[in-house]
Amino acid sequence: xxxxxxxxxxxxxxxxxxxxxxxxxxxxxxxxxxxxxxxxxxxxxxxxxxxxxxxxxxxxxxxxxxxxxxxxxxxxxxxxxxxxxxxxxxxxxxxxxxxxxxxxxxxxxxxxxxxxxxxxxxxxxxxxxxxxxxxxxxxxxxxxxxxxxxxxxxxxxxxxxxxxxxxxxxxxxxxxxxxxxxxxxxxxxxxxxxxxxxxxxxxxxxxxxxxxxxxxxxxxxxxxxxxxxxxxxxxxxxxxxxxxxxxxxxxxxxxxxxxxxxxxxxxxxxxxxxxxxxxxxxxxxxxxxxxxxxxxxxxxxxxx
Amino acid sequence: xxxxxxxxxxxxxxxxxxxxxxxxxxxxxxxxxxxxxxxxxxxxxxxxxxxxxxxxxxxxxxxxxxxxxxxxxxxxxxxxxxxxxxxxxxxxxxxxxxxxxxxxxxxxxxxxxxxxxxxxxxxxxxxxxxxxxxxxxxxxxxxxxxxxxxxxxxxxxxxxxxxxxxxxxxxxxxxxxxxxxxxxxxxxxxxxxxxxxxxxxxxxxxxxxxxxxxxxxxxxxxxxxxxxxxxxxxxxxxxxxxxxxxxxxxxxxxxxxxxxxxxxxxxxxxxxxxxxxxxxxxxxxxxxxxxxxxxxxxxxxxxx
Numbered sequence: 248x249x250x251x252x253x254x255x256x257x258x259x260x261x262x263x264x265x266x267x268x269x270x271x272x273x274x275x276x277x278x279x280x281x282x283x284x285x286x287x288x289x290x291x292x293x294x295x296x297x298x299x300x301x302x303x304x305x306x307x308x309x310x311x312x313x314x315x316x317x318x319x320x321x322x323x324x325x326x327x328x329x330x331x332x333x334x335x336x337x338x339x340x341x342x343x344x345x346x347x348x349x350x351x352x353x354x355x356x357x358x359x360x361x362x363x364x365x366x367x368x369x370x371x372x373x374x375x376x377x378x379x380x381x382x383x384x385x386x387x388x389x390x391x392x393x394x395x396x397x398x399x400x401x402x403x404x405x406x407x408x409x410x411x412x413x414x415x416x417x418x419x420x421x422x423x424x425x426x427x428x429x430x431x432x433x434x435x436x437x438x439x440x441x442x443x444x445x446x447x448x449x450x451x452x453x454x455x456x457x458x459x460x461x462x463x464x465x466x467x468x469x470x471x472x473x474x475x476x477x478x479x480x481x482x483x484x485x486x487x488x489x490x491x492x493x494x495x496x497x498x499x500x501x502x503x504x505x506x507x508x509x510x511x512x513x514x515x516x517x518x519x520x521x522x523x524x525x526x527x528x529x530x531x532x533x534x535x536x537x538x539x540x541x542x543x544x545x546x547x548x549x550x551x
Numbered sequence: 552x553x554x555x556x557x558x559x560x561x562x563x564x565x566x567x568x569x570x571x572x573x574x575x576x577x578x579x580x581x582x583x584x585x586x587x588x589x590x591x592x593x594x595x596x597x598x599x600x601x602x603x604x605x606x607x608x609x610x611x612x613x614x615x616x617x618x619x620x621x622x623x624x625x626x627x628x629x630x631x632x633x634x635x636x637x638x639x640x641x642x643x644x645x646x647x648x649x650x651x652x653x654x655x656x657x658x659x660x661x662x663x664x665x666x667x668x669x670x671x672x673x674x675x676x677x678x679x680x681x682x683x684x685x686x687x688x689x690x691x692x693x694x695x696x697x698x699x700x701x702x703x704x705x706x707x708x709x710x711x712x713x714x715x716x717x718x719x720x721x722x723x724x725x726x727x728x729x730x731x732x733x734x735x736x737x738x739x740x741x742x743x744x745x746x747x748x749x750x751x752x753x754x755x756x757x758x759x760x761x762x763x764x765x766x767x768x769x770x771x772x773x774x775x776x777x778x779x780x781x782x783x784x785x786x787x788x789x790x791x792x793x794x795x796x797x798x799x800x801x802x803x804x805x806x807x808x809x810x811x812x813x814x815x816x817x818x819x820x821x822x823x824x825x826x827x828x829x830x831x832x833x834x835x836x837x838x839x840x841x842x843x844x845x846x847x848x849x850x851x852x853x854x855x
Contacts (some may be wrong), residue, residue: 260627260628261631262594262628263591264594264597264598268593284593286590286593286620286621287591287594289566289590290568290571293566293568310653310657311657312627312653312657313624316590316624317590320590320616320617320620320697323564323616324564324565327564328565342656344652344656345653348652352643352646352693352695353615354695391656391658449733487824494791545572
């Protein structure tokens, strides 16, 4: 039940040396997901050993360049490197036109299919469900249509306690119902309690990605109690007015949001290029939410 | 009379760690020009101290992503950093639609004007002429419409030999004709030869940028005798067939072209990601043209 988030980029729109724009790679039970894809994400994937060939799902929060300008290059490289498997792309509808125009003018016909799943910035929707997870959009409040993404690991079946199952000679056809939590009734009528034959699997984990957004209580309920929250914290709170006008969040607000929503851990990112060092942003968020970390590039956060 | 070429990127389409796709910054008499703008060029400019605010002219050879995907990010950053001066963009016509669509969907109205100058891949045309240089397109033979660029420094006026001019008390109104090479006739009718009163300015320099192209003699005449030729050399010659099919050049061919066109110096670049080291490419080109160098990132070539 692995759930890891690797930061590939954490800067906001204006570039700064040694910080890349937004991108994160998620490893959930050895399946890989890319969230946002700023310019240079391909190089960051090479740097931090995230293999594009293992990515089957890409999520784009919105169409500001620092969140998607690395995508067409990545899609082209997947093509040049022989990808055949379909790629699932969750994004605002207009991204399709942007991608298709650029493929058209480069006279590129991808060798694989892009399956588009358009996000709706008005209301939360489950946009992906597979054996491991569900992913829901989080409507955010930014200058253009924007959604965050809420990843919920699914609860796994209970695990059989092998020696007990063997000792009782429980037939294989009962394993499935045991894993689902049902008791076992032997041929002689004896009932064996499930809790003595199985153990619960690890608690499923939840991760919310919220970038970019104004501080706005509308989405707080949806992210409540998640195990880890990534929240943008573009500015220090002394730039509150600038944050308000540009529809961004301050580090102090990000800390408050983590407290109000009772999350277990907070990661802040999307730092303005004006901050050469990030300690002040971290201190400000930690003042209200101590378990805060910086989204530093190359860092992997394990949700446990 | 400065003429310097700084390599910002030299890889071809598939990414490789520590090599960036095509981009070069030219400093000609302290005016700056950007040639191609692959993904990540902004970061490379930060790395090698090329200031976007000093770039007024950008040249894009063609619409394969490794030559232009860094452009929209750069244009956005110029906007965010307060640029007001118009930017001249020399490019295939379709790039305008690509840029405008992306600005539209990010709801960005640039604070400065982009003045488009569309290139014609069929015939050489002078697309820029200013006090320092002329720039001509070089029609190349690639899979999609592509032009190289030929930069020609203008010849500067002759320089007065100050002490001689002073000794003869030559009136200021004659300086202009002297600088243009005319003799000086004094009031007493004595004719003073120009060559004794002035010295020639430095020879104007020429630089040709040829990426991407099949080996094709059609453009050889146009680049003949340039002081420095940048030519793509995507493959070793043992991949001649792959080069032919993809409309690229081998290192051996690039060396031959430099010899046939009698250029003074050759820089090779646009290396395939399959080459982790570049010595073999260099050796192959040098076998027919010894004065060859690799387009290594961060390296500045001074045309003297």
